[in-house]
Amino acid sequence: MANTKNKTPISKNIEENEKFLKDRLGIGVSFDVGVRKIFVLKKELQLYYCTGLCDSEFIIMLYRELMDMDHGHRSPGKVKELVHNHLAHQQVELTKSLDEAVDRMLSGLIVIFLDGEEEAFIVDVRSYPGRSPEEPDIEKVVRGARDGYTENIIINTALTRRRIRDERLRHEILQVGERSKTDICISYIQDVADPGLVDLIRKELSKIEIDGIPMADKTIEEFIVKQGWNPFPLVRYTERPDVAAQHLMEGHVLIITDTTPSVMITPTTLFHHVQHAEEYRQTPFIGAFLRWIRFSGIIMSVFLVPMWLLFSMQQQLLPDFIDFIGPNKTTNIPLFLQILFAEIGIDILRLAAIHTPSSLSTAMGLIAAILIGQIAIDVGLFVPEVMLYVAIAAIGGFSTPSYELSVANKVARLVLIVLVVLFKVPGYMIGVTLFILYLSTIKNLNTPYLWPFIPFNPKAFLQILVRVAVPLSKVRPSIVHPQNRKKQPN
DSSP states (O other): OOOOSOOOBOOSSHHHHHHHHHHHHTBTTBTTEEEEEEEETTEEEEEEEETTTBOHHHHHHHHHHHHTHHHHOOOGGGHHHHHHHHOOSSOEEEESBHHHHHHHHHTTOEEEEETTOSOEEEEOOBOOOOOOOOOOTTSOOSSSOOOOOOSOHHHHHHHHHHHOOOTTEEEEEEEEOTTTOEEEEEEEETTTSOHHHHHHHHHHHHTOOOSOOTTTHHHHHHHHHOOTTOOSOSSEEEOOHHHHHHHHHHTOEEEEETTOSOEEEESOOGGGGGOOGGGGSSOHHHHHHHHHHHHHHHHHHHHHHHHHHHHHHOGGGSOGGGTTOSOSSOOSSOHHHHHHHHHHHHHHHHHHHHHSOHHHHHHHHHIIIIIIIIHHHHTTSSOHHHHHHHHHHHHHHHTSSOHHHHHHHHHHHHHHHHHHHHHHHHHHHHHHHHHHHHHHHOEETTEETTTTTTTTOHHHHHHHHSOOOGGGOOBOOGGGOOSOOBSSOO
């Protein structure tokens, strides 16, 4: 969690403060931290900065203001007040702690010490390096906004604030990590979000004790939801400000972590992970149609291959009009191993695509599809049906909006395949039953994972199946326990 050691007070002797800061910050050793000393009204003033995290133009402007003080003022009795008045910036704070001064300086702010004073000025001139907002690769829409979150927490909160100009929108910031001191922001609408949920998240974040969180949001997730070996995602990630703003309006709480473009949405159910922004950028009918297609792909990604394997092993289960299902020729390799090798091969290709430069990815795809796939069928390693059904399941996984959910569904598919091989029909039926029962036992921040299916809520479940027009959606989801249930004013 944030620095909890005893706070060292600022000394009136500026040389003592300078010695402390040199020891703590390594000034003279680390090139990116430094100090500039000037005299203002016969008093020494020291300005500490961290190169690369500050806006140099603001610092130069502040220096000019401070150095011009000697021309207009002659009385050294009120130097502190004069310096404060001449810091031409909208965010100027005072601190009496050297530890706080160090933390703020390493976050990109500048700290100004004045000889003879027990307080230091903190000026927010942060200018973090990073890219400009652009459309996320994994959440593209045909029509809609093209801006997306970046690795800069300041930009991310501004993108959210731009869409919700409500005075009750809150952005609470705290630091996590004894060494990394990573900025974490809790975002919620004060009169909509459940205060108990906000307090729970705030409490869980404050209890985190770790050196640092270089992996940012994923580390925070593991501390908050305590997922263990559960493969299914318990928080939803988004890089789209419009999606995040919509969830805020419904009563969810966002966790924004500096250095990552992904924003965590809490709490979430399974059905939050299968919706996409494109459904709300089209007409209600088209949105519902797209949702049904997506649901079909997700269901096939889990159940299609195990069911085909079952029918191939016991063709007497098939009715006469679909008795053509199953391999038309036999090979020396069992179907189970063929499916396993094909599943592993697709994952290898997925990993290779991640690590392959974009200029070479097309060539890699051609090699995988033509040379490997076709030749493997020609030489008899695979029957064509195996490649067909595994490919359909893979496409269904790619159609899943949540990457984490698609991988978890693949694990479930492999488990069902093993049960089919071992126990045939009883294995498939028991596996599907245990799969649903397992999902129904998961709770995320006191939220049932299969709501509104289990426990059943007819109105909410209807909105899952059908993309309801916005004017007809007048209440917020009850699962987040919003303070204000009505979405629209009377």
